[in-house]
Amino acid sequence: MSKTVKLRKGLDIRLIGVANKVKSEVALPKTVSVKPSDFHGMTPKMLVKEGQEVKAGSIIFQDKYNEPIKFASPVSGTVEAIVRGEKRRILEVLISTSQDQQFENSGKKEVASMSNEEVKALMLASGLWPFVKQRPLDIVANPVNEPKAIFVSAFDSSPLAPDFDYILHGKNEEFSTGMEALKKLTSGKVHLTLNGKSPADSAFTEVKGVEVNKIIGKHPAGNVGTQIHHIDPVNKGEFVWTVNAQDVAIIGRFFLSGQYNAKRTIALTGSEVKDPQYIDTIIGANVADILEGQITSDNVRVISGNVLTGDKISKDGHLGFYHNQITVIPEGNELKFVLTKGWLGLGFDKFSNSRLFPTFLSGKKKFRLDTNTNGEERAFVVTGELERVFPFDILPMQLTKAAITDDIDGMENLGIYEVAPEDFALCEYVCTTKINIQDKIRQGLDLIGEECM
Amino acid sequence: MKFLENIVHKMEPKFAKGGKLEKWHPMFESFTTLAFTPANVTQKGAHIRDGVDLKRTMITVIIAMIPCLLFGIYNTGHWEMVAAAGDRSLDFWADGGAKFMAGLWVVLPLIVVSYGVGLTIEFIFGFMRGHSLHEGFLVSGMLIPLVMPADVPLWMVGVATAFAVIIGKEIVGGTGMNILNVALTARAFLFFAYPTSMSGDKVWMAGNEASVDGFTGSTALGDLATFMSDKPVFENLEAYTNNYSFLDSVWGIIPGSIGETSLIAIMLGALILLFTGVGSLRIMASFFIGGYVMGLILNAFGGNEFLDLPAHFHLAIGGFAFGAVFMATDPVTASQTATGKIIYGFLGGVIAILIRVLNPAYPEGVMLAILFMNVMAPIIDHYVVQGNIKRRLKRVKTA
Numbered sequence A: 001m002s003k004t005v006k007l008r009k010g011l012d013i014r015l016i017g018v019a020n021k022v023k024s025e026v027a028l029p030k031t032v033s034v035k036p037s038d039f040h041g042m043t044p045k046m047l048v049k050e051g052q053e054v055k056a057g058s059i060i061f062q063d064k065y066n067e068p069i070k071f072a073s074p075v076s077g078t079v080e081a082i083v084r085g086e087k088r089r090i091l092e093v094l095i096s097t098s099q100d101q102q103f104e105n106s107g108k109k110e111v112a113s114m115s116n117e118e119v120k121a122l123m124l125a126s127g128l129w130p131f132v133k134q135r136p137l138d139i140v141a142n143p144v145n146e147p148k149a150i151f152v153s154a155f156d157s158s159p160l161a162p163d164f165d166y167i168l169h170g171k172n173e174e175f176s177t178g179m180e181a182l183k184k185l186t187s188g189k190v191h192l193t194l195n196g197k198s199p200a201d202s203a204f205t206e207v208k209g210v211e212v213n214k215i216i217g218k219h220p221a222g223n224v225g226t227q228i229h230h231i232d233p234v235n236k237g238e239f240v241w242t243v244n245a246q247d248v249a250i251i252g253r254f255f256l257s258g259q260y261n262a263k264r265t266i267a268l269t270g271s272e273v274k275d276p277q278y279i280d281t282i283i284g285a286n287v288a289d290i291l292e293g294q295i296t297s298d299n300v301r302v303i304s305g306n307v308l309t310g311d312k313i314s315k316d317g318h319l320g321f322y323h324n325q326i327t328v329i330p331e332g333n334e335l336k337f338v339l340t341k342g343w344l345g346l347g348f349d350k351f352s353n354s355r356l357f358p359t360f361l362s363g364k365k366k367f368r369l370d371t372n373t374n375g376e377e378r379a380f381v382v383t384g385e386l387e388r389v390f391p392f393d394i395l396p397m398q399l400t401k402a403a404i405t406d407d408i409d410g411m412e413n414l415g416i417y418e419v420a421p422e423d424f425a426l427c428e429y430v431c432t433t434k435i436n437i438q439d440k441i442r443q444g445l446d447l448i449g450e451e452c453m
Numbered sequence B: 001m002k003f004l005e006n007i008v009h010k011m012e013p014k015f016a017k018g019g020k021l022e023k024w025h026p027m028f029e030s031f032t033t034l035a036f037t038p039a040n041v042t043q044k045g046a047h048i049r050d051g052v053d054l055k056r057t058m059i060t061v062i063i064a065m066i067p068c069l070l071f072g073i074y075n076t077g078h079w080e081m082v083a084a085a086g087d088r089s090l091d092f093w094a095d096g097g098a099k100f101m102a103g104l105w106v107v108l109p110l111i112v113v114s115y116g117v118g119l120t121i122e123f124i125f126g127f128m129r130g131h132s133l134h135e136g137f138l139v140s141g142m143l144i145p146l147v148m149p150a151d152v153p154l155w156m157v158g159v160a161t162a163f164a165v166i167i168g169k170e171i172v173g174g175t176g177m178n179i180l181n182v183a184l185t186a187r188a189f190l191f192f193a194y195p196t197s198m199s200g201d202k203v204w205m206a207g208n209e210a211s212v213d214g215f216t217g218s219t220a221l222g223d224l225a226t227f228m229s230d231k232p233v234f235e236n237l238e239a240y241t242n243n244y245s246f247l248d249s250v251w252g253i254i255p256g257s258i259g260e261t262s263l264i265a266i267m268l269g270a271l272i273l274l275f276t277g278v279g280s281l282r283i284m285a286s287f288f289i290g291g292y293v294m295g296l297i298l299n300a301f302g303g304n305e306f307l308d309l310p311a312h313f314h315l316a317i318g319g320f321a322f323g324a325v326f327m328a329t330d331p332v333t334a335s336q337t338a339t340g341k342i343i344y345g346f347l348g349g350v351i352a353i354l355i356r357v358l359n360p361a362y363p364e365g366v367m368l369a370i371l372f373m374n375v376m377a378p379i380i381d382h383y384v385v386q387g388n389i390k391r392r393l394k395r396v397k398t399a
Helices: A116-125 A172-183 A224-231 A245-257 A396-404 A408-414 A421-430 A437-452 B002-015 B022-035 B054-085 B096-129 B136-146 B154-170 B182-193 B220-230 B233-243 B246-251 B263-276 B281-301 B311-316 B320-327 B338-358 B365-398
Strands: A004-006 A020-025 A031-034 A044-046 A059-063 A070-072 A077-084 A090-097 A132-135 A149-153 A189-195 A211-216 A240-244 A263-269 A277-282 A300-304 A311-313 A325-330
Touching: A004 A224, A044 A090, A059 A090, A149 A172, A149 A224, A149 A245, A172 A189, A172 A245, A189 A224, A211 A224, A224 A240, A224 A421, A240 A245, A245 A263, A396 A408, A396 A421, A396 A437, A408 A437, A408 B365, A421 A437, B002 B022, B022 B096, B054 B096, B054 B136, B054 B263, B054 B320, B096 B136, B096 B154, B136 B154, B136 B182, B136 B320, B154 B182, B182 B365, B246 B263, B246 B311, B263 B281, B263 B320, B281 B311, B281 B320, B281 B338, B311 B320, B311 B338, B320 B338, B320 B365, B338 B365
Parallel strands: A004 A211, A020 A277, A149 A189, A149 A240, A189 A211, A263 A325
Antiparallel strands: A031 A090, A044 A059, A059 A070, A077 A090, A132 A240, A263 A277, A300 A311, A300 A325
């Protein structure tokens, strides 16, 4: 049954630097990187060597402890380097792109006529499986499990997030084919949740045979975790799989053409970007060319992803596997005098969910926020502030405390099976304690993964 | 403020790891973080953070206490003059300047002792633990003088503050970890350790012996209790209400602890706390409602002065309003769940009036009620959390 969910809690952080709806295509990046750290908890087993030639779609490594899960190269070229860190842990696989792109070709497939096992096996073998993540634990889905449902969110409500209606416009067939493939992965329903505040693109509305729901509210309305909780929550022992909207189109493209085409449209956003816009690029692309001439100053932080959940990268780093945007904001590494920009100032430059600053008077004004923590780490003194931005029937502070203290029973009882660190991103933003809540929740999830699953 | 920044930057290496004064880094940090928000940037997780921090939250509570502080200073000066002149009918608003100075002469030393002792102890503990001064005592240091009677000896305040900060707070982990409200712990310590000096006649009139008829010299509540023990039923209530009208209690023109007398000043503080979201409306409202309901129930029983005192009177006399707005709302010691706060506040108000009325020897029912609820708050939270857990388990069964 189609549901319309209305959220009362949440927070939209208004930042300067929304991407203008113009697309530019950047030349093929010189290097592309696939980072095993993007796939949390996965240990890679390399299947290629340095100097080896690969095609787009060639398998470069697989999950060491779960062999069927394979990871493909987004481009064709040469494996330039396998960068290792402490204890020979693989940090990233750098591939230098060749001028003309060659693809592994499996031939066009008719999804509707394939069986569930065939679709799953094909996705695993061709490197498409990492697009499928699971709840609980928010890691790459284990294909052995039977999910009770699959969820796709049609929009992203994070600060400065790209507009998927704009990105997927005209890609109706790819998206629908991708959804068809997802239907084969579960015996339960496939849910597509639209933004109830504005009409969705036909790419979404034309999809047949899926449960279409609507959600209305501030961020985190677009997070798939919020949608799952309100529509079909995960209980202990159950699994739900999730796929990012743009990745569904990549899956569809594969079935239609037989090729792993890792093209992605991302948004270049942030207050330190001269001309925020959309860019057609590739998964794992080097961002140096994209940022060329676009950054206003040197003391900035380049983030692959959004300001709440993204990863810090260097100015010639690479786009993350799951990320659909790049955000550039000023680095806040300077002392702030108490009476002007500090804790006793009027605070017109600060964005706060509390009413201790004049933010609530500022209407639709957008802010230029930097990376300063705005205070030192403290104990949990203030109560009730996390609950205001956490639209779940879960007690966020109690669950965070259970995660910090490694209380497995406590975590299980309080709903750890439903959440992912990104659901706590807003809690981490508003929290007076300045504790890294997402990190604590991730540690809690890792402990649960080890001990209970 | 470039020159200040330069000073900080120049001194920083001496206090950093490997520097000569490395051990004194917590002290250095305590002062620099007062002048500057540090240059720390986010390392993990969300790259931007809310502008709010604990310092801003605490300074808001102090600002909310200023009306009570100012009125309290003036009121203390007024009653000192009344006691000196032996004349209750002195006009409250006359001689403003002199009264304010007289009051300041009494209150300022209390504030200095409270902050001095408390901050010194917290510095030492922070030093031992290797972190800078945390902001919790900014508020408690102001609350302690406000709940003290005017003539309390300074050394007693010092001892009480030391007890409250060491035993009530630092031993259990410092800011954010205490179970009992620090200011109330100080007050309770004095109440139980030096009972004759704290209740009864001597403390309320800033040291002046009473010489006027019917003027016992204690607070409004103390007055009531004394009347109780001396005279038969209906004469007492009349005598009390002869001295203090309800409006007097609301304005605060009654003797009492320094900060607690004026309902109006307290309500101003409450508005500031509620508007900024620092004080919980749930706790404040349910505390008042609980007290009022208990007052009504006791009115229904009737029988003596106390039981017959109209319920709304209770809200304006003694430390009830002050406790509701500033003490019960302390987020560390109150219930932490939304539902829990309502239950906590309601029971606090109920027990406060219950103790006050049924045991006239304890005109400090509010203090004890809040301390009791501080201990009970985790149990209330436990059951609220259990409710949340059971809802989740029920889903599994029906799934």
